[in-house]
Amino acid sequence: MNYRHAYHAGNIGDVLKHAVLARLIVYFQRKEKPFRILDTHAGIGQYDLTSEETRKTGEWQQGIAKVLDADIPNAVAALLQPWLEVVRDLNPDGALETYPGSPVLARRLMRRSDRLTLTELHPVDFKSLSDLFAGDFQVKTIHLDGWLAMGSFLPPKEKRGFVLIDPAFEVADEFDRMTVSVLKAWKRWAGGTYAIWYPLKDTRSIGRMHDAFAAAGIRDLLSLELKAGKSGPDTRMLGSGMTLINPPFTLADEMRTLLPWFNSILHQGPGSGWDVTQLIGE
Helix, strand or coil: CCCCHHHCCCCHHHHHHHHHHHHHHHHHCCCCCCCEEEECCCCCCEEECCCHHHHHHCHHHHCHHHHHHCCCCHHHHHHHHHHHHHHHHHCCCCCCCEEECHHHHHHHHCCCCCEEEEECCCHHHHHHHHHHCCCCCCEEEECCCHHHHHHHCCCCCCCCEEEEECCCCCCCCHHHHHHHHHHHHHHHCCCCEEEEEEECCCHHHHHHHHHHHHHHCCCCEEEEEEECCCCCCCCCCCEEEEEEECCCCCHHHHHHHHHHHHHHHHCCCCCCEEEEEEEECC
8 A cells, every 4th residue: 555645635544643633732731741742754744735646636525625614513623623723724715725744733733842753764755844844943853764763762851742653554564563663662661652543454454463562561552443434455545543552531532522423424435434442441
């Protein structure tokens, strides 16, 4: 699977990932003490929805466009407000042409005391990313493999924060590499929060990852899934999941409010659905 961010900006996977990202930031800001976010596969940071890449797939039309066009219930709107406010601020004329990747979303929601570390290996994407944040003292951009980044920059000096993990899934053993890297990072910083995103195309690999986490002794493991339809190894991606280690205690209930509503507006056919499961308790 080729999941270079530019081709899939604003799709159903970003809906899940960025809703969770915004809620994590809101939670960490409940305390005055600063925190750090490490985004291991940062991409270019922000996406032009009129570009050749995004027009080639048009996936944002089945994701963020539907969210913005929908009649949002009050309880859902309150939870989505931080994320959607950033999207709307980037599109002041009302036409949806710019979409914030995780780096820009995080940067827009951070306080002056919070910090953001962005790593990206793709040379062209890294150049775009570093240019975007040039001169920003709260953001560090590093041309580095995301798996190496977790070994180099954890634990953060702030001792608070979380790691967002969203690899490209361009190689067959990506889940295995991700599992090994997360376990190494967890052993260095067991108290950190890890938010791991993946397409719902290879259920066996997802299960192996969860089993490896359990075998290592990880506690407090939350699984989230959002599916617009059924997808598999040989189909386009219609759903994605996230596994969180040490999630905020508020997150599961927030997702039980958001995911049913997302499913109601994003479903595309048989196999659509959502799930919030506490795989391992505290």
